[in-house]
Amino acid sequence: GENVEQHPSTLSVQEGDSAVIKCTYSDSASNYFPWYKQELGKRPQLIIDIRSNVGEKKDQRIAVTLNKTAKHFSLHITETQPEDSAVYFCAASTGNQFYFGTGTSLTVIP
Amino acid sequence: DTGVSQDPRHKITKRGQNVTFRCDPISEHNRLYWYRQTLGQGPEFLTYFQNEAQLEKSRLLSDRFSAERPKGSFSTLEIQRTEQGDSAMYLCASSLLRTGNNGYTFGSGTRLTVV
Numbered sequence: 001g002e003n004v005e006q007h008p009s010t011l012s013v014q015e016g017d018s019a020v021i022k023c024t025y026s027d028s029a030s031n032y033f034p035w036y037k038q039e040l041g042k043r044p045q046l047i048i049d050i051r052s053n054v055g056e057k058k059d060q061r062i063a064v065t066l067n068k069t070a071k072h073f074s075l076h077i078t079e080t081q082p083e084d085s086a087v088y089f090c091a092a093s094t095g096n097q098f099y100f101g102t103g104t105s106l107t108v109i110p
Numbered sequence: 111d112t113g114v115s116q117d118p119r120h121k122i123t124k125r126g127q128n129v130t131f132r133c134d135p136i137s138e139h140n141r142l143y144w145y146r147q148t149l150g151q152g153p154e155f156l157t158y159f160q161n162e163a164q165l166e167k168s169r170l171l172s173d174r175f176s177a178e179r180p181k182g183s184f185s186t187l188e189i190q191r192t193e194q195g196d197s198a199m200y201l202c203a204s205s206l207l208r209t210g211n212n213g214y215t216f217g218s219g220t221r222l223t224v225v
Contacts, residue, residue: 004152006152034214036216042218043201043216043217043218043219044153044201044216045216046214089152089153091152096158096165096166097143097155097158097166097168098145098153098155098214099155100152100153100154101152102150102151102152103150103151103152
């Protein structure tokens, strides 16, 4: 089955700096890669996603890149704000269920 | 809130007891998924339904776990003879078949504590 690894497990940045979270996956059949933000005690919420036929996608301060050959994808958050502090999960899917990474706890220091 | 609803939000039970959770998906969504999330980990897939058919079950879903979606609407997840290792957040999600992976919406989860 699919194995998704995520790094780093914790990340602290100064407000206004950029944050990068990286994930790798093992199943070359995976074709959909969402990123979720989860605040303490709340449900995971989709923040951005990318399909395997696209190399990069951007939505305001958030961008995701995908390298199918290397089987890795990354989340980039620019101009970080304190409200970006949360746990971020990457996931990979071949069409049905998601396989999630172990999460990155991001802290944005004001 | 017209999203995915889960009930109860919290459940504390003694080891060996049976528990049942309910998930009400977004009404037009015909796919429904169950995940388990332990502290510090990402959600782990348990099972999913397309309408009333249970299409896939993870190896994580032991014989003590059973899920149903009898009318293709709400779903229940039952855990029999609970163990301390069952303590986790149980998340439900739903999506539209025709959008494939798009539209995945998670519920707020049921936090189970087995004492």
